Amino acid sequence: MEYEIRHAVPDDLEAVHQIMLSQSVIDGTMRLPNQSIEATRNRVESHTGYHRLVALKDKKVVGFIELETYPLYPRHKHAGDINFIAIHESHQDKGVGRALMNAVIDLADNWLNLKRLSLEVWTTNQSAIRLYENCGFSIEGTHPAYVFTNGAYGDAHSMGRVLDRE
Numbered sequence: 001m002e003y004e005i006r007h008a009v010p011d012d013l014e015a016v017h018q019i020m021l022s023q024s025v026i027d028g029t030m031r032l033p034n035q036s037i038e039a040t041r042n043r044v045e046s047h048t049g050y051h052r053l054v055a056l057k058d059k060k061v062v063g064f065i066e067l068e069t070y071p072l073y074p075r076h077k078h079a080g081d082i083n084f085i086a087i088h089e090s091h092q093d094k095g096v097g098r099a100l101m102n103a104v105i106d107l108a109d110n111w112l113n114l115k116r117l118s119l120e121v122w123t124t125n126q127s128a129i130r131l132y133e134n135c136g137f138s139i140e141g142t143h144p145a146y147v148f149t150n151g152a153y154g155d156a157h158s159m160g161r162v163l164d165r166e
């Protein structure tokens, strides 16, 4: 399925916030239940080093991804972190996550000249791990008791993708 991908803008706030209120997004990320829209606002504002994209289906925002880069750190400016990816619950498992990951990887490889991409994912999040592996990420390590979710500690994998280019 084809999705339009573009940079997030402040007018996307309400749609991005609705995505972040869903239970699967709370479970899969550091979000808390019932967070206010103010907790989402910085995700659609412009900040140095942050690249936030949205995916649209029929002009409606159905997915969001955030890449953080470090242009002010000479020794780390070749690296980027995918801090957040979330798809509207009614559009999950239809290729939106893949489309957003492909867009961020194209940005990183072909425009930002990044050599390394990293992310963290809960070890229970099989759909996300599968998506990242399909995009060339591998598990680099596992952090015990990294996150607290609904009354229980959970582990996280660090995953990375290093571009084979000098």
Ligand SMILES: CC(C)(COP(=O)(O)OP(=O)(O)OC[C@H]1O[C@@H](n2cnc3c(N)ncnc32)[C@H](O)[C@@H]1OP(=O)(O)O)[C@@H](O)C(=O)NCCC(=O)NCCS
Binding pocket: 024, 025, 026, 027, 028, 029, 085, 086, 087, 088, 091, 092, 093, 094, 095, 096, 097, 098, 099, 120, 121, 122, 125, 126, 127, 128, 130, 131, 134
């Ligand atoms: C994880 C998430 C980003 C994946 O996005 P998506 O649009 O649902 O995924 P896609 O449709 O692009 O599928 C990507 C891959 O995951 C697989 N997948 C999707 N849902 C799956 C599921 N429930 N179980 C197993 N695999 C699944 C797909 O089969 C696909 O693999 P393939 O290319 O081998 O077919 C999305 O489900 C989401 O927003 N989850 C809640 C928030 C979250 O957990 N974010 C990740 C934080 S690290």
